[in-house]
Amino acid sequence: xxxxxxxxxxxxxxxxxxxxxxDPVIGPSFFGSWFPFPDNRGLDWERFGAADFLYxxxxxxxxxxxxxxxxxxxxxxxxxxxxxxxxxxEVDLRGLGYENIVYTQPGEVLExxxxxxxxxxxxxxxxxxxxxxxxxSVDDGTASILNQNDSHPLDLEKLLSFSKPDAYFxxxxxxxxxxxxxxxxxxxxxxFAQLKRDAQNxxxxxxxxxxxxxxxxxxxxxxxxxxxxxxxxxxxxLENDSIFTDQRQFLAHMREERPAQKGxxxxxxxxxxxxGGALTVTQTLYTAEEIDYIFDEKWDYLASQRDxxxxxxxxxxxxxxxVLPPDEMLAAIKEWWxxxxxxxxxxxxxxxxxxxxxxxxxxxIVDFPKAKVRExxxxxxxYWYTIPADLVSTNIADHEIDxxxxxxxxxxxxxxxxxxxxxxxTTFLKCLSRDRIEYVENWYAEQSDQTEDAEIDEWTVQRRxxxxxxxxTKTGKIVDGVLTCALHDWKWDLATGQCxxxxxxxxxxxxxxxxxxxxx
Numbered sequence: 001x002x003x004x005x006x007x008x009x010x011x012x013x014x015x016x017x018x019x020x021x022x023d024p025v026i027g028p029s030f031f032g033s034w035f036p037f038p039d040n041r042g043l044d045w046e047r048f049g050a051a052d053f054l055y056x057x058x059x060x061x062x063x064x065x066x067x068x069x070x071x072x073x074x075x076x077x078x079x080x081x082x083x084x085x086x087x088x089x090e091v092d093l094r095g096l097g098y099e100n101i102v103y104t105q106p107g108e109v110l111e112x113x114x115x116x117x118x119x120x121x122x123x124x125x126x127x128x129x130x131x132x133x134x135x136x137s138v139d140d141g142t143a144s145i146l147n148q149n150d151s152h153p154l155d156l157e158k159l160l161s162f163s164k165p166d167a168y169f170x171x172x173x174x175x176x177x178x179x180x181x182x183x184x185x186x187x188x189x190x191x192f193a194q195l196k197r198d199a200q201n202x203x204x205x206x207x208x209x210x211x212x213x214x215x216x217x218x219x220x221x222x223x224x225x226x227x228x229x230x231x232x233x234x235x236x237x238l239e240n241d242s243i244f245t246d247q248r249q250f251l252a253h254m255r256e257e258r259p260a261q262k263g264x265x266x267x268x269x270x271x272x273x274x275x276g277g278a279l280t281v282t283q284t285l286y287t288a289e290e291i292d293y294i295f296d297e298k299w300d301y302l303a304s305q306r307d308x309x310x311x312x313x314x315x316x317x318x319x320x321x322x323v324l325p326p327d328e329m330l331a332a333i334k335e336w337w338x339x340x341x342x343x344x345x346x347x348x349x350x351x352x353x354x355x356x357x358x359x360x361x362x363x364x365i366v367d368f369p370k371a372k373v374r375e376x377x378x379x380x381x382x383y384w385y386t387i388p389a390d391l392v393s394t395n396i397a398d399h400e401i402d403x404x405x406x407x408x409x410x411x412x413x414x415x416x417x418x419x420x421x422x423x424x425x426t427t428f429l430k431c432l433s434r435d436r437i438e439y440v441e442n443w444y445a446e447q448s449d450q451t452e453d454a455e456i457d458e459w460t461v462q463r464r465x466x467x468x469x470x471x472x473t474k475t476g477k478i479v480d481g482v483l484t485c486a487l488h489d490w491k492w493d494l495a496t497g498q499c500x501x502x503x504x505x506x507x508x509x510x511x512x513x514x515x516x517x518x519x520x
Contacts, residue, residue: 001143003167004284005270006048007040009063009149009220011169015140017116018052020080022136022147026068029061030410031391032316033230034223036062037246038294039305040268042285049073054098055080055120055136057149058129059089060405062223069096078102080110082122082134085443086435088401089132107158115141119162123151126427126440127467127488130405137162143274146211149220150174152203152487154470156210166274168213169266172204172250173221173243175409177426180233180241183384183416189241196243197236199489204250205257206475206486215279217266218250226306227313230411234302248295267291321397323389326362332396333364334373340428340437341371346444347437350424350504353382360389368428383425386414404430423467423502456483458512459494466492466505483507 002014006024013020024045028035049072056064056079075097081090083105090101104110104120111117119137123129133151138144139162146165153159179192208216222244225234232238235246245253251263264272269285283291294301324332341348351368356376363376391407400406404426407413431437447469454463457478465472465485475486482500483492491500494509 001138001140001145001274003145003169003272003274004048005217005219005266005268005272006043007036007038007268008223009057009171010036010040011147011219012048012051013138013145013147015114015116015138016142017112017114017140020053020055020118020136020138021048021051021073021077022055023057023063023149024048024068024073025062025065027062027065028226028312028316029065029223030406031320031394031412032313033225033227033410033412034062035226035305035309035312036268037222037224038267038286038291038301039224040285043268045072051077053078053080053102053118056089056093057082057136057147057151058133059092059402060130060150060409062409063149064089064092066092066096069098076100080104080118080120080136082120082132084122084132084134085124085439086131086433088130088433088436109162117162121151121153121159123153124443125469126431126443127423128152130402130430131436131439135159137165139163142276143167145169145274146213148207152207154487156207156474160211165211165213166277167215167217167272167279168208168211169217169219170204170207170211171220172200172218172247173245174200175221175243177421178411179243180237181411181414183414186239186241190239193237193241193243197245200243200245201250201253202489203487205254208254208258208261212261214262214277215272216254216261216263217270217272218247218254218263219266222246224302224305225411226302226309227412228306231302231306233411235298238299246295246298265291267294317390320390321394323360324393324396326360329359329362329389329392329396330364330373330375333392336396336399336432337366337373338371340432340434341366341368341373343434343437344371344428344431344441346441347424347428347431351382351422351428352503354379355425356381356384358384358386359392362389368425382419383415383417383422388412401433401436402430403432419503421502424504453508455512459483460510460512461494462508465490466499466507483509 004012009023011022054077078100079098080102109119117139122134135151136147143166144163145167148170150171179189233242247265254263271282271284273280348368354365356365365376452463454473467490470487481494492507497506499505
């Protein structure tokens with residue numbers, strides 16, 4: 001088996017039973033903010049586009065690049081479609097002309113000629129990517145790999161029952177939220193950025209230890225920010241206030257944590273050959289000296305990329321919609337969002353207040369308790385956003401149902417809040433369709449019955465995490481009465497059951513010694 005890095009989370013897998021093109025992206029993505037790091041334009045995209053299968057893990061635009069697919073990938077290719085609760089990805093792919101859809105099912109192993117076996121494992125929780133993320137398992141008899149990309153699977157035992165992977169490809173640098181855009185003092189941003197990087201490292205190491213593959217390849221980030229206004233946020237940031245650890249930095253961390261396990265840089269053109277446990281890694285796009293320059297002289301490399309690619313930034317801006325007048329924009333959002341708010345009872349309760357949006361000349365609030373959108377009139381708000389009007393006008397024109405997968409991952413906005421991060425708000429803003437709202441509301445309702453308990457250290461705790469129902473006997477750790485779930489670093493005060501990370505999501509817990517005393 002041969003795996004070639006295509007940049008970011010992209011890879012080209014050559015097996016005894018055919019080739020698989022995974023998450024190919026050239027970009028730029030998210031309103032021109034993200035470019036793959038390092039530059040991957042020099043790859044032979046014609047060759048990779050002629051694959052036997054296409055696998056798009058999820059709809060995030062740093063994994064799904066419609067312009068690249070239109071240019072390089074034939075319409076008759078077999079598309080491995082993850083089994084998501086809504087059909088948004090399928091609609092997008094069919095809209096591009098891809099009709100040869102292979103409908104995969106969770107836990108189902110697809111078998112093809114040449115001994116090729118494939119399994120796609122979807123995740124379906126509201127916070128999994130854009131309402132869904134997935135991983136790809138491949139085995140052709142010569143080798144087995146797990147391409148986890150951005151997904152954070154809960155049932156690793158079931159996932160790894162496919163086969164023991166020889167090589168493991170996983171995200172180590174992600175963007176769930178941006179401390180840099182918040183209305184905070186700079187020292188607070190620096191502190192939050194460090195906490196975010198630490199949490200990402202911790203989560204990546206959790207999966208690396210559990211999968212325990214002989215060979216580990218960190219990927220799926222970081223991006224390059226080549227817009228002038230975002231350039232300073234590359235990597236750790238010019239002022240140490242950004243969140244992106246690069247592949248070389250993570251591998252240094254991994255060597256400290258697990259010195260016996262082998263990790264490798266995986267960049268555009270990295271070629272990994274696997275056969276019966278033997279592994280060879282070569283480079284086909286960059287020389288070793290060029291790769292050292294990219295990582296060791298990163299800011300010089302990024303500056304050269306910024307200076308040579310402003311035409312791509314300018315072209316993206318030119319494609320944006322004409323800015324709507326404030327009254328038309330308010331009317332359009334009101335007509336779109338209010339019917340969804342009325343259906344989103346759990347989300348409205350979870351947000352529990354007013355959210356203010358300053359969009360160019362428009363100043364409006366979304367009153368979640370009352371399911372209303374109206375002009376701002378001085379009301380107290382729990383969150384407040386400032387967003388460029390051309391981004392919102394474009395999303396209205398495109399009827400973009402996921403503002404996380406457009407505006408908020410672009411980092412071209414500002415936000416403030418009173419209190420903690422509110423997961424329900426971010427969920428609403430990526431569920432701007434009736435199908436998505438109904439699915440998420442039903443999902444939250446199904447999570448309410450968590451009756452099974454487990455003993456962890458000196459506590460009896462509900463077995464399933466209130467966030468995404470991970471098995472806390474495997475992902476939970478208790479220190480000084482605070483439970484931390486390793487998957488997303490959420491925390492609970494067990495004495496009160498209160499979630500310390502976000503409003504809502506209480507946990508059921510009691511000290512074992514107290515329970516025993518009560519029994520006597």
